[in-house]
Amino acid sequence: xxxxxxxxxxxxxxxxxxxxxxxxxxxxxxxxxxxxxxxxxxxxxxxxxxxxxxxxxxxxxxxxxxxxxxxxxxxxxxxxxxxxxxxxxxxxxxxxxxxxxxxxxxxxxxxxxxxxxxxxxxxxxxxxxxxxxxxxxxxxxxxxxxxxxxxxxxxxxxxxxxxxxxxxxxxxxxxxxxxxxxxxxxxxxxxxxxxxxxxxxxxxxxxxxxxxxxxxxxxxxxxxxxxxxxxxxxxxxxxxxxxxxxxxxxxxxxxxxxxxxxxxxxxxxxxxxxxxxxxxxxxxxxxxxxxxxxxxxxxxxxxxxxxxxxxxxxxxxxxxxxxxxxxxxxxxxxxxxxxxxxxxxxxxxxxxxxxxxxxxxxxxxxxxxxxxxxxxxxxxxxxxxxxxxxxxxxxxxxxxxxx
Numbered sequence: 447x448x449x450x451x452x453x454x455x456x457x458x459x460x461x462x463x464x465x466x467x468x469x470x471x472x473x474x475x476x477x478x479x480x481x482x483x484x485x486x487x488x489x490x491x492x493x494x495x496x497x498x499x500x501x502x503x504x505x506x507x508x509x510x511x512x513x514x515x516x517x518x519x520x521x522x523x524x525x526x527x528x529x530x531x532x533x534x535x536x537x538x539x540x541x542x543x544x545x546x547x548x549x550x551x552x553x554x555x556x557x558x559x560x561x562x563x564x565x566x567x568x569x570x571x572x573x574x575x576x577x578x579x580x581x582x583x584x585x586x587x588x589x590x591x592x593x594x595x596x597x598x599x600x601x602x603x604x605x606x607x608x609x610x611x612x613x614x615x616x617x618x619x620x621x622x623x624x625x626x627x628x629x630x631x632x633x634x635x636x637x638x639x640x641x642x643x644x645x646x647x648x649x650x651x652x653x654x655x656x657x658x659x660x661x662x663x664x665x666x667x668x669x670x671x672x673x674x675x676x677x678x679x680x681x682x683x684x685x686x687x688x689x690x691x692x693x694x695x696x697x698x699x700x701x702x703x704x705x706x707x708x709x710x711x712x713x714x715x716x717x718x719x720x721x722x723x724x725x726x727x728x729x730x731x732x733x734x735x736x737x738x739x740x741x742x743x744x745x746x747x748x749x750x751x752x753x754x755x756x757x758x759x760x761x762x763x764x765x766x767x768x769x770x771x772x773x774x775x776x777x778x779x780x781x782x783x784x785x786x787x788x789x790x791x792x793x794x795x796x797x798x799x800x801x802x803x804x805x806x807x808x809x810x811x812x813x814x815x816x817x818x819x820x821x822x823x824x825x826x827x828x829x830x831x832x833x834x835x836x837x838x839x840x841x842x843x844x845x846x847x848x849x
Contacts, residue, residue: 608654608708612638620750631700631701632697637653637694637705638652638654638708640652645756650706650749651696651706652708653706654710655687656687657683658714684725685725
């Protein structure tokens, strides 16, 4: 066979003989691969068959167990059916008894509900009568309010009203010795109230003569011009009242540097702070504080706290002295407790020694009982040794030994 190249791949050339050898080699490799794959498939099939047989056995075992459980369940169901059949009559009897009881309870509840309904209707009628009476009282109260407004329209009546509210607040918060009404100052002026301060400090002045005529005019004004005129009058009256308080009641060394101007109405107080900021600033510069009933109550509570703190400071030395005596008593109590504890310890030791001696006496008495003194001695029998029956001095507790 010729060795001339038959196949050329790039730079490689193969003859026919070499090409056949290569084809044979590849055919052998393919055959070998197919053989290996077939053996692997055979082993896999064998394992799957074994696994299927094992699963079939497990399935058969589970079916047998399931059949057994089903038979047991059938027996139990039959037993339960018998039990239910036997107890059904009891259940029906109990249900009938309960239904009878429920019927009786419903009938009694209906009777009670009817009674409660009648009672409620009676109470409603009574409350309606009470409401009618309250409506009549409201009419009477409305008439009294009209009378109060008529009273407040008078200047003197308004002054008495403000004075009464201020006095009620002061009397509720302070002791009688801490304030004075209508006191006379050195310039012959008469403030409505003087609140005494602690430690000899000058008293605080409270004025309750607030002008309300212009405010009532503002409330009753119907046109814008009337309201403007009333507001101008209100501003002028309040400014004059602030100046009067500052000039009459702020006396150097005799009263506090600040005075309180009491406004007997919260609405008037809020109106001043909302619409008359210039009056608030004027009062601040004049050292006059405008207060409402709630603010006066708060101020009086602050004064009360100051008075209480002053009394506590005055009594501080007494408290310190009492605390020193208390510490001495505590030290004396500690010393006596230690002595008592030592006595208790000695008593406990003495009791322990007495118990020890008592135990020894009991043991010696038992030995005497065990000797058998009433029995005769046989010849040749060694007589018992004499028993020491006296307690030694060191065995006695100090109570008996004279220690």
